[in-house]
Amino acid sequence: MASSNQDDHHMASMGSHSGLPPLNISVAFPQATPASVFPPSSSDYYQFDDLLNPEEQALRKRVRVVMEKEVAPIMAVYWEKAEFPFHVIPKLATLSIAGGTIKGYGCPGLSITASAIATAEVARVDASCSTFILVHSSLAMLTIALCGSEAQKVKYLSSLAKFDTVACWALTEPDYGSDASSLRTTATKVSGGWVLDGQKRWIGNSTFADVLIVFARNTSTNQINGFIVKKGTPGLRVTKIENKIGLRIVQNGDIILNKVFVPDEDRLPGVNSFQDTSKVLAVSRVMVAWQPIGISMGVFDMCNRYLKERKQFGAPLAAFQINQEKLVRMLGNIQAMLLVGWRLCKLYESGKMTAGHASLGKAWTSLKARETVSLGRELLGGNGILADFLVAKAFCDLEPIFTYEGTYDINSMVTAREITGIASFKPAVLGRSSRL
Template sequence: MTDQLTAELARDIGKARGTDYFVMKDQLSEDELDLLYTTRTFGEAEIQPVINDYWERGEFPFEIIPKMAELNLIGDWNLRDFGCRPMTAVGSGLIVAELARNDTSIQTFWGVHMGLAMQSINMLGSEEQRAHYLPQMARLEKIGAFALTEPNHGSDSVSLETTAERQGGEWVINGLKRWPGNAVWCDYIIVFARDVDDKQVKGFIVERDNPGYSATKIERKVSLRCVQNADIVLKDCRVSEEARLQKCRSFMDVAKVLAGTRNGVAWAAVGNATAAYDIALTYAERRVQFGKPIASNQMIQRILVEMLGDLTAMQLYVLRLGRLIDEGKMTDTQASLAKYYCTVKARDVCRKARDVLGGNGITLDFHVMRHLCDMEALITYEGTVEIQSLIIGRHLTGHSAFV
């Protein structure tokens, strides 16, 4: 019975049926719908059939990168030049959600490359830097990474200890970084370090084969297993002045990049919740116990309704947030609230889906446990839920509770 059920699920899940309860697709433009269905088709055909095996091995499916490049999905509301595809914030969010609906590791690869590395160059780089790096990255010929977090500085990354010292026409970088995705195999990594002269944070484009840069894959993860996160050592790593991001003069400039990524994390949470609800509904209709589908059970129906209610609320959150970005009206605290709410609720939806599946819920065959494990990372990165609550609470009350 389990083998038959698994086969039926493999055929039916991923269709996102019944997950747009308030018909939000009617609020999307033709181009946004094209991005949605292009990414959905790609995910169902290229990611979903293979991802469990890669996730279990902790390896990245590099063969999908050229296939992604063919889709022309690299772009954002403010990343429109140098070969990037013009799109709304909602359009880029739909890409994130659809990638995460199939696997958050693949979405994280895309988000780190486009949302962090390329956006750092786009927002903080000179025109010459943008013209040199962005076209090749838009074609996915060169892959980017982003190094801010350190072993001793996560939530308080403003206190980073990595240093950069100007020596003539070069900068010498020393320090440690932890957790950057793509960092083991990327071509370029954006490294943030504190200028020993003026004590301000500066950004640098470091090439992977640069002497003094080394990255070691972090092993034994149970979340985002396909992402090649790294421990990075920068030992007398020399880069030219031309590799310094010319518009990065303080941590406040770095924060501008990070504010945009919180929007993306909220969309990724929606993708995971969509997958979990879809799987739970499909399973409940197929799984027969005591002579009838468990979907006919009152408790199961209530759980499904709770899941759909949370998913629909998350969808409304991100759709409105995207429109605020497109209108130039989004505030940092609005992004924080969306990140906070969507990641918390998406984790709850994934937990409930695992309950609906019973013992089968812990196996990769049914996908839910992978989404639940990956949600533990989304809860944490780009600002933990605790930090987001402090940011929002400070705005609401006028009192800072950070210390």
């Protein structure tokens, strides 16, 4: 009789090698096409494309082709492994969308509408790729463009625009998420530069970023300043956050800054308070508002095809009234989301957009996308939990987007502050009567 140790070894061996490799999804489930062969676009029911100029329409098509050809076939595999497909970065670079609205310095100088459309088209196929670009472009690059010196723009933006280097944006800390302005990471002035000490969390792209935009509290002024920290700087330590259920391809990291020296030339001169950080967030929030739109478009496209291919009770699922109603509700949500997103861009382009406008756009589109993707998950039945058919992946990927760059509740309060004139972020201090 085998010893218990031998039994344990045998069971472990069986667990790691049991069974045969899984069937290819097309063999295992031949009745419907998986998302690796991405469905044609079918969500523009109100012909929103007519509102775009020829350059914006051309960009939309170009991004769609690259995403469907290069990313769709591999996204489920990398999502499952929680690894980043670095070989895709040169393909994304060919789109010329990094840098978005930034003019000069090798950046594309797109309209904010074009940049938003590109964001949606990337997210339509894969939300993780969209977040990778958003962090790199609409947060890190935009901070350098809005708050950097001329020398910093010349030094960093061209390389970032070509994806020769990758950037991240480090604001959030373990103790400060929504209450970001209270951050504790410090910046102390020393001869020739600054010393940063502290910790950051949830920083997308940070595990492999060449350039890290880090926000810290100036120990002399108590105000928030911004710094460009380079990969490999002594005292900088970045580790990957494991066990995420959403945006698994995105490499989020914990950052430890232990007496990290940053030369004076890498302090961002335009970041002198949290308000300067908020200027960047207001613009990037427009881009984030378009991620749920793109995700919803992709889920609708997948469901529309799936319901026509999948048959039960002798008929395609598209023939059943309840399924049709759900599909139409999804479609209606997308039309409304597109028009809200488009109007938000036009307000920005005309100089009329406020922080409240941007916050309402992000909060509302992410809320309606949650409903839309939930309906899609219902429509796909058992396959609604398989990343191979997109919807399960999109369902999970939407959850971090619902939370980051301001939770639904915090963004709602930003808008409410504008329309009521009353800030409600901090709760009233509990009086003695509450202890009775």
